[in-house]
Amino acid sequence: MALPDPTPHELSDVEASETDSPTPAVSAEGVSTARDAGSHVHVDPGASSAAMDDLRSARRRRRIGDVAWGDLAYRVYTTALACLVFAVFASGWVGDTELSAASVSSVRDSGPAWAGLFAALCVLLGVRSGTRAGPIALESADVYHLLLAPISRTRVLRRPVVGVVGYGVATAMAVGALVGSLCSQRLPGNTFEWMLSGALFGGAAAALALGAALITASRRIPRPWTELLAWALLIASVVAVAGYLPYAPLTLLGQILFWPLSFSPLPLLVVAVALSMAAIGMMTIGGLSIELAQRRTRLVGQLRFAVTQQDLRSVLLLRKQLASERPRNSSRFSRVPIRFGGRFPVFTRDVQSFGRWPWVRVLRVTVLGLGAALCLYGAWSGTTPLVLLAGLCTYVAGLDVIEPLAQEVDHPMMLASYPEPAGVILQRHLVAPVLVMVLVGCEGLLLVWALHPSVNVLAIGAITVVTAAATAVAGASISVVSEAVLDAGDAAMMPPEVTGPRVVIRTLWPPLVAVIGVTPVLLAQRAMRLGNDPIPPALTLAIPVLVLAGLVFMWVKYREDIHRTMGEAMGAKT
């Protein structure tokens, strides 16, 4: 391609004398014609806003025109059916035996604190969302065409914000009414009253959380201050739940949920505050940071797509990006001579990757490890279902430590360029994560040992640390290495009756593997109850658990070969 002559049509500077007169605008009559020197760019705000409204109307008309009404009706039908099934299931689970007078009194006393804790958690989530320009997520074209246009940003954002707040409050009211209805099954009082108070509590909690989010986003309050305030509310609520405080600020809001048991008009003040916060947030949303809005727009769009694809890996990755969780520029271990003479390049690369973790990720994995340990301690003490929570904690931590493997999977071309089979490389990436998970488990073990210093705890804890570390990495590697279900080439050929259960199994199997890793605690606890030595059963179960993890690690190595062989066999058959 010939390059043009560099000299013609030179974009020369305008003469100095010209700039002494008012700056002319490039006119709407043509970029080639300047307006006379006295003219200015001036826009009528009303006309601009009207143009924006027309643009939105045109888009809405087009969207409505493009709607496949049959599909929409089917989606509404399936959603309604799912809600109904959930309501029936929840109703059956709650039961309808009325609680004893003592239990009712206990609910009356401690219920508002628990409801307040829930509201405080909502506020914390709202504030965290607000620091990232949430809760609204605009289209990227809206950011460019509307927020950069000479129209009041409050005016531009009014409609999306009203939509988000309206939808959020309405949904929360519906859920609150359902919770109220469930409460009425076992607590004294009229069902309608319970539903009404539940709806009011849900709506107020949502308004409070959304208001906090909008004010944080629009006023651009420094993140540490708002989060500190939200955490203070949460901690006060936890202390109130524990009984060390008679009231936390949001306990008052929680009282609304239990109005049928004990009515007081005072909580209406909190409702007024919640509604005021939502209103202030909506009125001041024009102060939203465009940079954060644009970033959120891009990432939330991708996040929604990844969710529809059941692509957990992408969801986690985008979630980290949304939280501005970037790896450090240089590894903390860059000066540590972890080279092994170049004999273990994959292991070395993984260690350096861990060295680049931002502090927030280090903190998260540490907290997850401690949380898993506390859950297992709770299971050991008799609350068996906590095993599930412990397994999920190890699974989520596993997804974090598996990052180097995930990076490899994300770059298949690079993986294919290595002089060794891809499966071998991927399998080698599992070593360092298992070691890190063992370290994470050890800190949990130390915590539990500090709470309950005994040889049994130490021995069973040590066994569980090893099994949990192996299965957490195994579960996470299944999730990362398996392609998203909807991406699988044969998924499109399958009927929904097959695809549905397949999606469920694929989604549940990886965390289930992680949960299996913490089950030695259950067997040990059972033996302990029967008066037997708890260590042998834990050891006995640890062997098949480790075999399971080993099988997964082998699957990671030979997965491609297995697929190829199966494909060839199927081809030969047909």
Place this chain on the structure above:
Amino acid sequence: MSPSSSSKSEPQKEVVRLIGVAKEYGDVGALAPVDLSVMAGEAIVLVGHNGSGKSTLLSIIAGMLEPSEGTVLVHGQPPDSIYARERRSWLPDTPVLYDDLSVREHLEYTIRMHGGQGDEPIIDDLIERLGLAEREDDLPSQFSRGLRQKAAAAVALVRPFTLLLVDEPFVGLDVAGREALLGLLEEARRGGATVLVATHDPAVISRFKRGLVLDDGHVVHDGTADSLHAYLSADVTHGET
């Protein structure tokens, strides 16, 4: 806001003013503290390696990014003020268009949001000159990269402005489109607009009188196009040796 109603709305000789503007992403510095003054009617080209800070600088002036430190003024006003938004047009390196509005609809609504009626002849003129005539009623979602770039250029140029910021405008354009866009930029400049263009294209660099070179977030050269060529030649030679 009426431009003639107050002293702050008096048209400024200085269109863009950066005072110690820096930008950091986490622990990565994208732009070191930069001081820059751009006068009305200037045509400036920004050059530099990938990651040197060109797009960051333009995005800050465009109001899309907030500086980590320093002050940005567009016509003496903050870049996100309505006054600045009325006067500044921004053509980003990646075309941003609604997927459910045709090219013509984009142009009509854009010009209306900026004080026009939506039936100005410039719409037809831009469509014709940028080679979009046969696709003007199509949705941009069906367009190639080059066509999207042309449509985005038309959207940026259709509205009135006194400051035009253009980031890598020639990516994906064919020769005719490139020439058409260069012609339109020249006309905008001749119309009195201040034009800032970030590009890697050496043939385009020669068309500007003033050039800035960015390296690792620092403005390492600010001079005439001739001195820019000399600087870049010396830089390449230095790099080779």
